[in-house]
Amino acid sequence: MKIAVLIKQVPDTEEGRHLTSDGRADRDASDRVIDEITERALEAALKQKDADKSVEITVVTMGPAAANEALRKALSMGADKAVHVQDDALAGSDALATARALAQALSGLQADLIVAGNESTDGRGGVVPAMIAELLNLPFLGPLGTLEVSGGIVRGSRADASGTTALRASTPAVISVAEAMGEARFPKFKGILAAKRKPVAVQGAAELGLGAADHAAGNLVLASAARPARTAGVKIIDEGQAAQELAAYLAAEKLI
């Protein structure tokens, strides 16, 4: 079985989020880290490989040259090879342009399963995995908290406010993983030393057959503003009527 895992390098958001004047993520303002949810996606794939050594894992990213660091980390954790979609023409791609580029890169891999995180910590759009599935005409399952692959069928469970839904599809398929999929393993010393000997293929927009129309962003950022500071919430003081007021408030907010 071949598994492709989408990896993303993001600015470390632990110390806040920073945008450049044109509204893009400021990659120089924070440390660069591998997005944790994509590590969890890789972990889901590595568990398949733990059970069946013949599983081959390719990690795929789109990003500037420095995104190579995230691929090296993924390779040190146990992925077999990497594809790095890297082209200045792709900088600033929106979700759709990103999905088009990644779908092109993935289409050449013949993967039985494509695994992504459900949403990145920087953009948080949470739409790229489903867009890739649509572009590749594959079924999409996600975000999954569990994963099982056998006999050409991928199964998983998706938790939401109303309960848990069991999903399944025949492979090839695209899945995204939720936090519940579980923490990623640490790379071993041997994995770290082996990572630099594993192949990383760098592909530009032209090689992927992408024209200007494909990677032009479908939207234009005119201005960006920081999220307003949090304000104090509503305080209800109980003088015998708090329950009614609370219920009315929750109903007004459509929370019940």
Added chain:
Amino acid sequence: MLELTEDQKALAEMVRDFATTRIAPNALDWDERQHFPVDVLAEAGQLGMGGIYAGEEFGGSALTRSDAILVFEELAKACPTISAYISIHNMVVWMIDHFGTPEQRAQWLPAMTAMQNLGSYCLTEPGIGSDAAALTTRARRDGDEYVLSGVKQFISGAGTSALYIVMARTEDTGARGISAFLVPGDSQGLSFGPNEKKMGWKAQPTRQVIMDGVRIPAGNLLGAEGQGFSMAMQALNGGRLNIAACSLGGGQHALEQSAAYLKERQAFGGPLTRQEALVFKLAEMDMGLEAARSLLRRAAAALDAKAPDRVRLCAMAKKVATDAGFEAANSAIQLHGGYGYLSDYGLEKIVRDLRVHQILEGTNEIMSLIVGRGLVDK
């Protein structure tokens, strides 16, 4: 030599992630409960920390001493006690890997490099510390066996370890009459003293190892008869580098915590960083640690290269770094005022843990003796 390679940065980053998530959040609790976290050690073993500089054949990571000091510094930022125990275990693993026969290595190393089985190093005796060549534990050959009797003191991991490397006397010829033996933890006649109550290093057990006619196969002799003292001293060169790195890690953590505290703590109408005397203290801590780190890297490179002055440099680095680490941690308490004296701030634990690094793996006075004799015994 002074710039880390990409690989070294990646190794250190992984250990930092592991130590930050698996060790640091529990370090104060383990200290308070005197809990030896063998499960977390086994996790470290899975990542390659059980045989850091042992060969790959039996599960070692085949890293260099220069790599290893980075590992121990990162581990010690989370907990000097756990880092130091892993150093001792690695010393034992290295002795088997380096001096053992293929059979001994195949028998012991796979479970030890994975840290499923732990190892203890048994040199010191109740009446024999710095004058180690005077040790009195006896090993008598009896047919296909050796019979060991004697008591070893201050043994880290005793009672938990699967294997004890015991330095014992096979002849009354001083240091040349000492041999090293692989004593399995389940041997008949092997027993342990109570877990010592001690100032620091509470998250690892320290006990006497008591041998009363312990019979082991003759094949458990490590190296040849009479080579035990030399092997034990060679292992200590690396042990000194590691313990120096453990002190740097503890001191570095204390420094970083102090810098953050001075920025945050308000007094006399502003943050404490406006008090120049306190900032100078931070600078002194930083200079002490960085100077020691430079020397430590040089000593590690000398041991990797088997340079002729490696023993001297390892001794220098051990004394300089264990003193610098302790001084930094002690200064951190002063900078935190009364809060530094409270256990919840973690600094008094670092001081308690680092204090013993000035005593073990050869006291700092013995380090001075090694360096001083090199100057006058020519």
